[in-house]
Amino acid sequence: MIELAYTRATDASDAIRRAEGENAKYLGGGTNLVDLMRETVEVPSALVDVTRLWDEIQETDDGGLMIGAAARNTAVAEHPAVRAHYPMLTRAIVAGASAQIRNMATVGGNLLQRTRCTYFYDTDGSRCNKRSPGEGCDAIEGFNRSHAILGASPACVATHPSDMCVALAALDAVVHLRSASGERTVALCDLHTLPGDRPDVETVLAPGELITAVQLPPSNLAARSTYRKVRDRASYAFALVSVAAAIELNGGAIADVRLALGGVAPKPWRAWRAEEALRGGPATEASFLEAADAELADARPLAGNAFKVDLARRTLVAVLQQLTEGARR
Amino acid sequence: MPIIINGREVPVPADARVSLLDFVREHLELYGTKKGCNQGACGACTVLVDGERILSCLALAVQYDGREVTTVEGLASDGALHPLQQAFIDHDGFQCGYCTPGQICSAVGMAEEVARGVPSHVTDDLGAGEIPLSQDELRERMSGNLCRCGAYNGIVDAIAEVFAGSGA
Numbered sequence: 001m002i003e004l005a006y007t008r009a010t011d012a013s014d015a016i017r018r019a020e021g022e023n024a025k026y027l028g029g030g031t032n033l034v035d036l037m038r039e040t041v042e043v044p045s046a047l048v049d050v051t052r053l054w055d056e057i058q059e060t061d062d063g064g065l066m067i068g069a070a071a072r073n074t075a076v077a078e079h080p081a082v083r084a085h086y087p088m089l090t091r092a093i094v095a096g097a098s099a100q101i102r103n104m105a106t107v108g109g110n111l112l113q114r115t116r117c118t119y120f121y122d123t124d125g126s127r128c129n130k131r132s133p134g135e136g137c138d139a140i141e142g143f144n145r146s147h148a149i150l151g152a153s154p155a156c157v158a159t160h161p162s163d164m165c166v167a168l169a170a171l172d173a174v175v176h177l178r179s180a181s182g183e184r185t186v187a188l189c190d191l192h193t194l195p196g197d198r199p200d201v202e203t204v205l206a207p208g209e210l211i212t213a214v215q216l217p218p219s220n221l222a223a224r225s226t227y228r229k230v231r232d233r234a235s236y237a238f239a240l241v242s243v244a245a246a247i248e249l250n251g252g253a254i255a256d257v258r259l260a261l262g263g264v265a266p267k268p269w270r271a272w273r274a275e276e277a278l279r280g281g282p283a284t285e286a287s288f289l290e291a292a293d294a295e296l297a298d299a300r301p302l303a304g305n306a307f308k309v310d311l312a313r314r315t316l317v318a319v320l321q322q323l324t325e326g327a328r329r
Numbered sequence: 330m331p332i333i334i335n336g337r338e339v340p341v342p343a344d345a346r347v348s349l350l351d352f353v354r355e356h357l358e359l360y361g362t363k364k365g366c367n368q369g370a371c372g373a374c375t376v377l378v379d380g381e382r383i384l385s386c387l388a389l390a391v392q393y394d395g396r397e398v399t400t401v402e403g404l405a406s407d408g409a410l411h412p413l414q415q416a417f418i419d420h421d422g423f424q425c426g427y428c429t430p431g432q433i434c435s436a437v438g439m440a441e442e443v444a445r446g447v448p449s450h451v452t453d454d455l456g457a458g459e460i461p462l463s464q465d466e467l468r469e470r471m472s473g474n475l476c477r478c479g480a481y482n483g484i485v486d487a488i489a490e491v492f493a494g495s496g497a
Contacts, residue, residue, distance in 0.1 A: 004344075004345045004346050005345070006345035006389070006391050008392075027389070027392070029387075030387050030388055030389055030392065031369060031384070031387045034348065034386075034387045034388070034389060035368050035369060035387060037346075038367070038368070047345060047389075049391075049392055051392065074381075074442075074447060077447070077448065078445070078446070078447045078448065083448065083455040083456060084455075084456065087455050090448060090455055091450075091455075094448060094449055094450045094452075095450050097473075098372065098384075098472060098473020098474075099382060099435075099438070099439065099442065099449075099470060099473055100372060100375055100382045100383050100384045100435065100438075100473050101369060101384060101387070101473065103381045103382060103383050103438075104383050104384065104387065104388065234469075234472070235450060235468075235469055235472035236472045236473055
């Protein structure tokens, strides 16, 4: 029998201490880790429960928000300041999973959830470089309809499954980290790494490092923002393509814009190139299309997911049109 | 601290791997809560924890000490069915019945979320303090509970009767 120790941390330093020197995992709501343990993808020897750590949502002095890593997804989505000032974040969260799962899942856990690539989960029957480095990837020549078109590598084509992270990427969120050697911050856009030849490494976190909070900087344009998710059914499914967008107009010109894509890459995909193409230009369908094409120029579709290139282009354009027409969603 | 399940205090299991679902079914012999997919995809195992709906298959029981868990067995009081249980009967809100306990616990939790003003994927106005439980809202908010018999119309009617004030 595989032994599994369980302890509950009282604060961040206690959690870090408890996780030292063991094959330990921090446990949030369990909505991904419990499943991964059941499938023997993750085999920790100890769990350190961090759900009773800081979970508040506070306005910061600069007009932004600080969200405790133990805050539940529902608590973030329903918070009045998030709804009013960062609507794309509420929309992204409520587009993800189900209400039951959102009631359980923590913010920190959402950031660190692992891909839903079915080959990754199939420990008995499939090769997976993310699970067993160097073994090979059965997705690249397999059923890869849901896989990545941007940022993938010959070793791994899995996508990052989070909706919330796509909004956080567009909002320039900052992740607060703590370890035995101190505290530091990392931009959400820099938290996750591309697979390259090490798809088993997914973030810049050091062993034992703990996410303690996610900070949203104040934003002039986030109040006019939204999140659109395209999936195989109307609800309760992972994204084929999703777009988080915020835009600020000055007359007919685009003063500023934030864009991120989900469902298309191994990490929440900040669309820097599209933003660059749009900034200062006209808010027209032609310029939206040009920006989408700039972002998707490097897309490398697989046999089963070429549709995602067109879908991403159309969704990006549609969301920008919706925001610039002043529609609510 | 013990877990409080349907008002009864029970010690948490010694083995950390025991899910809340297996705990209520196999340890406490409360068989109302169902194991469907056991991977968070179907909602059959939905229970209420301090009034909030969660999936017991993805919950480790050790995490829930000191919390009040309500399973479908805890909804009826003194032999009298919860109004939603009666409504499921009245509206044929099931065929095989396997998803029903999860549907009912989920709907009770959903009503609390709506009362609290929690927005959903189909809520137009995120600033709205009150969100009417329209058909679209109800279906979206219950989308985490699958019914393979396809009794959805009866399920929606039952929930609407009790929580939206109409037979829809």
